[in-house]
Amino acid sequence: MSVEYVFGIGLTLIQYVLLFFWVYWLFISFFGFGKPKRQQAHAPYKKFVIMIPAHNEEAVIGNLIENLNKMDYPKELYEVCVIADGCSDRTSDIARKLGATVIEHTYLPGERKGKPYGIKYAIEQYGDRLDNDFDGIAFFDADNLVSLNYLKEMNNHLLNGDKLIQCYLDSKNPNDNWVTMGYSVSYIFMNRSWQLAKSRLGLGNAIGGTGFCVDTALFRKIGWTARSLTEDLEFTIQCLLEGVPAKWCHFARVYDEKPESFKSSCIQRLRWARGHWDVCFKYSHRLIWRFISKLDVKAFDGFMYLINPGKIVLSAMTGILVFVSIATNLSDMHPLIPWQVWMSCLLFQFVYVGYAQLLDSNHKVSIFKSYVYLYFFNFTYVPLFIWSLITMKNVNWNPTKHTRAIQLNDIELEEKNNVS
Numbered sequence: 063m064s065v066e067y068v069f070g071i072g073l074t075l076i077q078y079v080l081l082f083f084w085v086y087w088l089f090i091s092f093f094g095f096g097k098p099k100r101q102q103a104h105a106p107y108k109k110f111v112i113m114i115p116a117h118n119e120e121a122v123i124g125n126l127i128e129n130l131n132k133m134d135y136p137k138e139l140y141e142v143c144v145i146a147d148g149c150s151d152r153t154s155d156i157a158r159k160l161g162a163t164v165i166e167h168t169y170l171p172g173e174r175k176g177k178p179y180g181i182k183y184a185i186e187q188y189g190d191r192l193d194n195d196f197d198g199i200a201f202f203d204a205d206n207l208v209s210l211n212y213l214k215e216m217n218n219h220l221l222n223g224d225k226l227i228q229c230y231l232d233s234k235n236p237n238d239n240w241v242t243m244g245y246s247v248s249y250i251f252m253n254r255s256w257q258l259a260k261s262r263l264g265l266g267n268a269i270g271g272t273g274f275c276v277d278t279a280l281f282r283k284i285g286w287t288a289r290s291l292t293e294d295l296e297f298t299i300q301c302l303l304e305g306v307p308a309k310w311c312h313f314a315r316v317y318d319e320k321p322e323s324f325k326s327s328c329i330q331r332l333r334w335a336r337g338h339w340d341v342c343f344k345y346s347h348r349l350i351w352r353f354i355s356k357l358d359v360k361a362f363d364g365f366m367y368l369i370n371p372g373k374i375v376l377s378a379m380t381g382i383l384v385f386v387s388i389a390t391n392l393s394d395m396h397p398l399i400p401w402q403v404w405m406s407c408l409l410f411q412f413v414y415v416g417y418a419q420l421l422d423s424n425h426k427v428s429i430f431k432s433y434v435y436l437y438f439f440n441f442t443y444v445p446l447f448i449w450s451l452i453t454m455k456n457v458n459w460n461p462t463k464h465t466r467a468i469q470l471n472d473i474e475l476e477e478k479n480n481v482s
Contacts, residue, residue, distance in 0.1 A: 077399050080380060083370045084407050087255075091414060094259035098312040101218040108197040108217045110140040110275070111188070114162075115180045119204035120152040122319070126206055127160040135213035141196075144204075147180035153204075178293040182286050193278060200275040205319040207234055208273070215314040216275040224309040225277040226301050228257070228269045234317035236425045241327050244439025245320040246425065247415065247432045254418040257310045265363045266307030269294045273316030280306060290344075292337025299345045302364045303352060328446060335443075335450030342368040343454075379444065380404050381437075 112130060116123055123144065130142050144157035146166045157164045167183045169175055181201075185192065192199070198220055202208065212229060219227045230253055236246035257267050271294035284304060288296035298308050321327045346368050352361040370376070415436065416429060 076379075080376065081399060081403075083376055084380070086366060086370065087376065088407065088410065090259045090263065090265075091255040091410075092259070093262040094254045094256070094414075095417075098258055100313060101215065101222055101311075104218050104221045106136050106139055106214070106217055108139070108220045109195060110198045110200055110213055110216065111192070111196045112140060112142045112200045112202065113145060113181065113184060114143065114202050114204055115145045115147050115177045115184075116149065116153050116157075116204035117147045117180075118149050118151045118153060120156055122205045123153050124156045124160060126202065126204060126208075127157060127162050129207050129210075130202075131161065132210060133208075133213050134210040135217070140213055143184065145180045145184045147177070147183075148175060176291075178286070178289050181293075185286055193282060196278050198275050198277055199281055201272060202316065203272045203318060205234075206272055207317040209315040212273075212314040212316070215311050219275070219309060219311060220277060225280040225306050226269065226298075226308040227275045227311050228267055228308055229273040229275075229311045229314040229316055230422075231270050231273060232315045232317045232424070233320050235319055235322075236427060238320075238322050240431075240435040241324050241439070242320040242322055243427060243432060244435045245327070246423075246427070247419065247436040248439065250423050251415050251418045251436075253312070254422055255414055258312055260363075261310035261312075264360075266298070266302050266360045267310045268367065269298050269308050272318055273314075274308070280304075290337045290340045291333045292341060295338060296341050296345075299341060299349070299364060299368070302361060303345070303348055305356075305358065305360075307360050324442075328442070331443065332446050332450055332453075335447055336454050336456060338368070339451055339454045380408060381441075 114123070114126065127142060127144070131137075133140065142162040144153070144162045144164050146154040146157070146164055148167060148169050154164050154166055165184045165187050167180050169179075173179075198216060200212075200216065209229075215229065216227060231249050233242065233246035233249065235242050237243065260267055271292070274294070276297075280301065284297070284300050286297075288294075288300065290296045301308065321330055346365055349361045349365040349368070352358050353365065412433070415433065419427070419429060419432060
């Protein structure tokens with residue numbers, strides 16, 4: 063049996079696996095077309111605590127707190143809490159001067175560090191007050207900025223019966239360079255083709271680590287036991303296993319700072335990928351059992367999300383497959399799906415990216431550049447995706463340094479200029 067023959071069989075198997083995921087993605091994506099539906103509006107009622115884990119974030123924490131102090135929501139109905147997580151700079155001082163509650167978390171020698179542990183400590187410090195004084199807990203990263211309607215939208219969701227809600231994930235620095243634009247375009251694409259589409263299908267969404275809100279009673283029921291490098295994904299799955307899917311809010315936005323350095327982006331994405339693999343191996347069998355025992359389609363969809371390579375890797379691998387199919391004579395030895403089928407999938411995604419940009423992006427970006435940067439950015443995910451599987455046991459937390467002290471009115475001015 064020749065090497066070429068074995069390679070051809072392997073390629074045949076790969077293409078059918080890829081096609082299976084493409085069908086899954088494309089079916090869901092179709093439901094992302096059109097105008098999103100707003101929640102039924104309610105008067106402000108729910109009380110919130112906003113938690114901000116921060117490790118040496120003196121350059122950006124002030125802008126976020128000032129932003130949150132101006133929320134279009136009664137000030138007596140929410141509290142801002144900064145978790146100074148092992149800080150050695152002025153993060154705590156700045157937060158206190160701006161009126162935030164500050165919880166300082168000091169690590170003991172040998173103690174594991176990271177965002178999940180800082181949140182756990184803060185929850186313990188709040189104690190019974192968390193249950194008695196607040197209906198919902200919102201989480202943000204220190205580099206974030208938030209649309210002023212955020213708490214209004216979360217209030218509507220909670221009063222309409224939702225328990226776990228993720229708002230629209232946007233970027234505050236998309237035009238810095240090709241890396242930040244690659245991040246930004248991929249988020250805008252996923253927000254519509256995945257998050258909005260799944261919400262219309264009644265499937266569970268995914269919380270993205272920032273800009274999400276959870277009902278306090280649900281938070282207490284689930285507990286804060288997420289310890290993976292992607293604690294947001296782990297908490298999403300834990301809720302799903304209790305029959306509580308995450309919901310999507312398309313009308314409130316959180317803007318976060320994307321890494322400008324390609325090296326920093328690789329470190330961040332490698333951490334995400336490792337965390338994804340960790341959650342996948344830890345929870346996939348439980349999701350399958352819930353699907354079988356309770357016929358819970360949302361659990362099966364959660365399983366599909368954990369095991370599939372994602373649109374980013376999927377499109378990159380498909381591009382490689384198209385090249386191999388055209389450039390070799392393997393189709394003479396093994397029946398391959400025609401390359402035109404793969405090109406149709408890629409073309410659909412290509413059009414969808416532009417569609418999402420035109421409808422949802424509030425930033426002035428070059429459509430041509432956004433395509434070029436996005437697809438190059440996507441291809442760099444492939445080796446990270448593979449390496450993360452090999453090095454999955456590496457759970458060291460490498461925080462991303464934030465320096466872009468942009469204010470919300472800067473973003474609003476940019477958006478206004480784009481509209482005009």
